[in-house]
Amino acid sequence: MTAANRKPWLTASEQIDHLKSRGVHLSLMSYNDARVYLEKNSNYFRLRAYRLGFPKVEEGSRKGEYANLDFKMLVDLSIVDMLLRYEMLPLTLAARFSRRTVSFV
Numbered sequence: 001m002t003a004a005n006r007k008p009w010l011t012a013s014e015q016i017d018h019l020k021s022r023g024v025h026l027s028l029m030s031y032n033d034a035r036v037y038l039e040k041n042s043n044y045f046r047l048r049a050y051r052l053g054f055p056k057v058e059e060g061s062r063k064g065e066y067a068n069l070d071f072k073m074l075v076d077l078s079i080v081d082m083l084l085r086y087e088m089l090p091l092t093l094a095a096r097f098s099r100r101t102v103s104f105v
Helices: 012-021 031-041 044-053 071-103
Strands: none
Touching (some): 012 031, 012 044, 031 071, 044 071
């Protein structure tokens, strides 16, 4: 990627403002709590990816923005995803190593 194509790093406040410009609300979590969450967890790109599964407004002044999507919902999805990955990791490692042992016998 060339220097001309690089996007500037956004602060946590700028990240929230960007999400808000796309229709993500802060009704269930305060602006300050959201800022602290992003500063502490640094998973803005993962949160952005979760929003893609939500419907967008198709007409009117909010066309293209996400319909009824709150930042807290994205945080909750992130937590569920993390817990699921932590539960699945031992299972996938066990399956991988048991397959490897069987193939050498």
